[in-house]
Amino acid sequence: MQFNSIRFKASVFYSTILAVILVVFGTIIYISTSYILYRDLNHDLKIKAEEISTILHVYEEVRQFESHPSGYTLGIFRKGESGSINEKAIIDDLWRKEFNLLNLKNDYINVVNINGVFLLTSNNFTEDIASLFREQFPFSLEKTVYKSVVAGKIKLQVINLPVSYYSSRLAIQVATPLEPVTKELGSILFFIIISALSLLILTSFAGGILTRAILQPVMDVSNLADKITHKDLTLRVQEQQTDEEMRHLVSSFNAMIGRLEKSFSHINEFSSYVAHELKTPLAIIKGEMELALRQERNSEEYKNVLEGCLEETDRIIRIIRDLHLLAKLDYKPDIFKFEKFNIVQFLNEIYEHSKVLSSSKNIEVKLNVPKKDIFINGDTIHLRRLFLNLINNAVKFTPQKGEIDISIAIKDSNVCIDITDTGEGISEENLPKIFDKFYRIHKEELASESGTGLGLNIALTIARVHNGDIKVKSRLRQGTTFTVVLPLA
Ligand SMILES: Nc1ncnc2c1ncn2[C@@H]1O[C@H](COP(=O)(O)OP(=O)(O)OP(=O)(O)O)[C@@H](O)[C@H]1O
Ligand SMILES: [Mg+2]
Incomplete structure (x- = not known):
């Protein structure tokens, strides 16, 4: 001891x-x-x-x-x-x-x-x-x-x-x-001293055994903690056998390991996604260059190769920029500069921007907002990114001559902004996944659309920093409605 x-x-x-x-x-x-x-x-x-x-x-x-x-x-x-x-x-x-x-x-x-x-x-x-x-x-x-x-x-x-x-x-x-x-x-004193001493020895001995038994769960936890490495986070301390007071510690410890396990697997998954996402454009660049070098090309062909490489490099830069933003949103929420502003006027500006974005596909954008002012607290730069991500998606996944509606409503102490498109829609099984990083439904088919699958995740992160949320309703081949919920000022 x-x-x-x-x-x-x-x-x-x-x-x-x-x-x-x-x-x-x-x-x-x-x-x-x-x-x-x-x-x-x-x-x-x-x-x-x-x-x-x-x-x-x-x-x-x-x-x-x-x-x-x-x-x-x-x-x-x-x-x-x-x-x-x-x-x-x-x-x-x-x-x-x-x-x-x-x-x-x-x-x-x-x-x-x-x-x-x-x-x-x-x-x-x-x-x-x-x-x-x-x-x-x-x-x-x-x-x-x-x-x-x-x-x-x-x-x-x-x-x-x-x-x-x-x-x-x-x-x-x-x-x-x-x-x-x-x-x-004298004999009474002797009796008192002897019995006191033997009692003391006995109880300190018994106390040692008792505290050892009481602290056993702590030892179990620390023994287990010694065994846990990033390679095996599945281990847990048995909760049933521990005392009431220890149960809380054990369950907190197990919960912490659970969270670590989750984040480790998340990081693993995330890094393999990143590796995969970066590998594709790099492989394309490499392939194009190898092909160009195989034989003598005229300047037009070289120009095409360089343009292809530039496109892929842009894609890599975009992925890195988005990931960097997400990391900043996760770990440095203080990059947000909150101010009170009129969301109706803000949506008018988004609407003007949307018209430009959708013009190439002949998509009609409609804005349905009240004449009155509605104020919220938020960071306009990041909220602009949120809404443009949603509008971009709506344009991207809506065929020619489709329609996009932007409308606003107040529910309880929140303002709800709907962005509805008449696009391809999202199946029920894909709905819960679309906010995951790098998740794209038609990865292969729509490679030309060249999304990174980070747009919705960024949008949701921004909404959550504003104590808000993004909900989605969709029907295949009929259209999708994204609802951004933000608290009123
Ligand atoms: N309005 C929509 N209609 C149909 N599908 C959508 C819509 N918005 C998003 N999706 C689906 O959700 C996926 C994820 O969207 P997200 O914005 O995160 O990625 P992305 O648009 O593919 O890439 P980017 O990072 O460039 O935005 C899309 O790939 C698409 O399959
Ligand atoms: Mg997108």
Whole structure:
């Protein structure tokens, strides 16, 4: 896995989120457990101190403790010594029972009087413990105080419980080792850390596998993209097996390959058309020249050959010029200079031009336009080319003494200009093809007409740049109507 891969980033992202969650969760568990354990410990300490207080209360000689400033060690901690004095024996007996009951074995007990004198201590009181009690333990005759005391290895939880017996005010101090609590907290911490770490490792591992599975379609797409070359654009990524989110990417990718495939085949087809179209006039030029050179010719014959060559060269130039224009229309629509103009007046000029074009074939041109002005936005130079292409076709494909009608109508927010001829017409199967580049219906028969088959394609491209369209209706041997639709200004 690479560091800058999505898989790595996703794994790190998920693991970080999980780690934060685990740390927060673990801390909450640790703190609440610690709170509960300390609360229970303090509760136990309070019960112990209260029980000790009860015993001391029933012991009549409490006052006597005060009179013994040197203190008195509870007999229970001196097993075997009990029994010599009666009262003491009773107390010792009580203590013994209580000692067992309260589980005071590991605890330190101290009773302090108003002057801070230790009246009564448990017999596990060492010097260290005594000084700890003196220096760090809370002493108050007013309120109950809890404290955790840590001194080196000694860790204790202490309660100071103020009590009064008759006129005496005393404080009972009980200290119990913190070890069980710290041990418990330690094992909880250990458990939290171990489970958090194993969870983290497990989820980052699972996350890696999961992101790999999620990103598999991306890998599929890129693997497929590696395989796609201009030689094989038929490959597609399977859409059905991918997830909803990926489906969009996959379908966009497939659609892009589809478009590329289309344009590649279009380019292939187009270049073979161009090659073919250019090959014919060049072959004619070559043939004519070879024929002329085969034997001595008079100047008239040479002139004919040169005229033939000139004609074919003109044709080549025309093809190149048209192709250049089409390329410009496709890729540089900014060559259009749009302006608002009166289409009625514009059609009058086209009409004048048409009359000249059609005169050689005795074709009558009629113009049927309203007297009012109709304005559209467009590039007059290119629109002139559009209409002249259509008129040229009408003249070219209409026999002698035919008729061409130019009329105009407004439909919705468009102006529709019809150019109708009484020519040979176009069969239904050819209608959809006539706008294709280089498509000519009678390629061979009408070679004399010397069209390139680019005229309608140029016209349609110009109409589309104007947000318009060209429609065609035709009946064989009756005539054709081309309708140019352009939006009104
Ligand atoms: N008015 C029409 N009547 C009958 N057939 C037509 C008409 N206009 C076009 N066609 C058919 O559509 C074909 C394509 O027309 P297009 O104008 O693109 O090419 P062209 O006229 O042959 O050559 P050029 O590039 O010189 O215009 C024509 O060759 C012709 O077969
Ligand atoms: Mg034409």
